[in-house]
Amino acid sequence: MSEPLCLSGVRVEHSAIGGARRAQIPATPPARAPAVAQTLVAWGLAGPAVFFLLVLFLLPVTGVFVIALSDWQFGARSLSFVGFANFREVFVDAGFRASLLNSVVYVLIVVPGSVILGLMIAVLIESGRSLRSFYRAIHFLPFMATLAAMAIAWEALLHPTIGFVNQALAVIGLPTANWLRDENTALPVLAIIGIWQNLGYAMVLFLAGLKSIPQDLYDAADVDGADLWLDRLCIVTLPMLGPVSMFVVIVVAVRAFEPFDAVKVLTQGGPGHASEMLLYTLYRESFEYLRTGFGAAVAVVFLAIVVTLTLVQARIMGNRVHYQ
Amino acid sequence: MSAFKSARRLSLPTTILRHAVLLCTGALILAPFVWMVSLSIKPASEIFRVSFSFWPERFYGIENYTKALTEVPLPRYMGNGVLVCAIILVLQILVCTPCAYVLAKLRFPGRDLLFSMVLIGLLLPHQVLSLPLFILSYQLDILNTYAALIFPYVISPFGIFLFRQFFKTIPDDVVHAARLDGLSELAIVWRIMLPMALPALIAFSIFSVVGHWNDLFWPLIAVRDQSLMPPPLGIMVFKNEEAGNDYGPLMAASTLVVMPLIIAFLAAQKWFVEGMTGGAVK
Numbered sequence: 305m306s307e308p309l310c311l312s313g314v315r316v317e318h319s320a321i322g323g324a325r326r327a328q329i330p331a332t333p334p335a336r337a338p339a340v341a342q343t344l345v346a347w348g349l350a351g352p353a354v355f356f357l358l359v360l361f362l363l364p365v366t367g368v369f370v371i372a373l374s375d376w377q378f379g380a381r382s383l384s385f386v387g388f389a390n391f392r393e394v395f396v397d398a399g400f401r402a403s404l405l406n407s408v409v410y411v412l413i414v415v416p417g418s419v420i421l422g423l424m425i426a427v428l429i430e431s432g433r434s435l436r437s438f439y440r441a442i443h444f445l446p447f448m449a450t451l452a453a454m455a456i457a458w459e460a461l462l463h464p465t466i467g468f469v470n471q472a473l474a475v476i477g478l479p480t481a482n483w484l485r486d487e488n489t490a491l492p493v494l495a496i497i498g499i500w501q502n503l504g505y506a507m508v509l510f511l512a513g514l515k516s517i518p519q520d521l522y523d524a525a526d527v528d529g530a531d532l533w534l535d536r537l538c539i540v541t542l543p544m545l546g547p548v549s550m551f552v553v554i555v556v557a558v559r560a561f562e563p564f565d566a567v568k569v570l571t572q573g574g575p576g577h578a579s580e581m582l583l584y585t586l587y588r589e590s591f592e593y594l595r596t597g598f599g600a601a602v603a604v605v606f607l608a609i610v611v612t613l614t615l616v617q618a619r620i621m622g623n624r625v626h627y628q
Numbered sequence: 629m630s631a632f633k634s635a636r637r638l639s640l641p642t643t644i645l646r647h648a649v650l651l652c653t654g655a656l657i658l659a660p661f662v663w664m665v666s667l668s669i670k671p672a673s674e675i676f677r678v679s680f681s682f683w684p685e686r687f688y689g690i691e692n693y694t695k696a697l698t699e700v701p702l703p704r705y706m707g708n709g710v711l712v713c714a715i716i717l718v719l720q721i722l723v724c725t726p727c728a729y730v731l732a733k734l735r736f737p738g739r740d741l742l743f744s745m746v747l748i749g750l751l752l753p754h755q756v757l758s759l760p761l762f763i764l765s766y767q768l769d770i771l772n773t774y775a776a777l778i779f780p781y782v783i784s785p786f787g788i789f790l791f792r793q794f795f796k797t798i799p800d801d802v803v804h805a806a807r808l809d810g811l812s813e814l815a816i817v818w819r820i821m822l823p824m825a826l827p828a829l830i831a832f833s834i835f836s837v838v839g840h841w842n843d844l845f846w847p848l849i850a851v852r853d854q855s856l857m858p859p860p861l862g863i864m865v866f867k868n869e870e871a872g873n874d875y876g877p878l879m880a881a882s883t884l885v886v887m888p889l890i891i892a893f894l895a896a897q898k899w900f901v902e903g904m905t906g907g908a909v910k
Contacts, residue, residue, distance in 0.1 A: 342734060342736055343738075344647055346730040346736040347730075347736070348729065349729065349730050349813060349814065350742055352722075352725070352726075352727075353723050353746075353783055353788060354727075354745070356723060356783035357745045357783060358745075359764075360739070360746065360761070360783060361745075361748065361752060361785070362762070364761055365748075365752055365756065365757060367755065367759070368760055377864040378680075382695075393838075416813030421653070428646050428650055429650065431642075432647075433673065435647070439654060440673060440895070440897070441894060442654040442898050444893075444901060445657065447904060448677075448890075448893055448900060449886050449889065450841065450842045450860055450885050450886075450889065451842060451860075452842070452844045452861070453857075453859070453860065453886045454660055454661075454664075456863065457660040457879065460879065465676075466675060466875075468659070502645060505904075515736075516765040533639075541904055546745075564755070564844065565844045566865070568844065569844075569864055583845070587755075587758075587845065587849075590758070590762075591848075600759055603759065606755070607753065610756075618894050
């Protein structure tokens, strides 16, 4: 019943170490040869993984820092280190400032929107017995649907003349807009698409959290006279979801710093810089304008944000919630 | 049993409210899907006329879908997507499983170092690595080939991590017994551990395939030829070429790109939820 938040993995881990320790106790000198053999076997089995981790992760991440701190350009045969010149250039750049600010605004809309709606929907689904997997499926659908294709569907929905949104608004007498071409609406519209995509993710995480709340607590609340569904929600459900909520907020925040597909397909960061966000800036500076130093510096800033959030998340997971 | 705890005393008005709210939010969530499918079966004359009807007066689905499949290399895009996702998945399993096994079951000098490398890989957002990976593929002279689409994803730190977690729950006695039977360590990985880790394998396969089928960022950098494009990139190019004049076929193409994953998801909902949330949900 409480798998998602339990510590079973950790318990097994201890017993596994214990088992290994038992095996190690008679490891007196005669057993050293097998130990060497096992080391060779282990590194042999892990060899391909070690090679690719070095070449595809550690080397490139070092490369990003080297490019960000140097004057290297595509095709250059040599480079010299220029300190933080690229970063100074990045932070005085109006486009990058707009991009960073937009990313923050986007996160501040998408995270509360996704988390609150996700929580509400999860609680509603869990509070009844009928149609559970049906509702869960519908709300989770956008999270795995190909966003590049769905962005095209959104564009049709938001089309200034033939789009459903403007047609509906016109019928009920509300003002219409050219949503993706207006600098006041482009970013909020992208944020709504972000909420549409991520709330199902928050929902399934909350559903797992809800399932792990012990029945005893609801029984105790009953004894204390919490008869109404709303009472039990406020006394038991929401307080017990505290740690899970922290986890969900950070996981969604990491995702909310990474929108790219919708920006690329729908607005290309425009109009002006109105909907430009970090990953799109990274892409455009690095691969369209070929400003490698600038692009790499943006990548380092982006990396710093995501790594900080992920480390906070790891701490929370390690201390309070144990998702396996 | 959790099904009972909060459902027990739901009164009739609350039940009605529950369905009312969930049906409303569900309808909003489905709106883009419904609009997409609706436009994909309408002729241009009806698309550009103000109307709320989902079903067209004149069914134009056959024409739109035929156009999507013939005038754009959509079957080619889909084929590229299947090919690239399949090769990536096979290579990831080949590279990650043995590494996960040694991390979970063997004791050797440098194990913690190896695990740290995996954790660093897990921490890095892949887009950050795109510039050096682009330079690397230029140096290897594989830009604009299938190899360029595949090579950055030959290894998945998440895969190693997930398999390691699962292998740790398999008792050591199983490994000892296999050794006594004379199996080599490599045979233990493929013939004992991986079959036992089937749930992790399925979850990881879904995670990997969904991620790479949907990826737009790296293909945009790695390939230029239409004949090499995976579906997200292909459909974006189609959209830019059409410039919004031929909505019917464009929506038909979008529907076809989204469809395979949606059908698979509806068929195996539980596995998808687990795979897509990185095993956080069981």
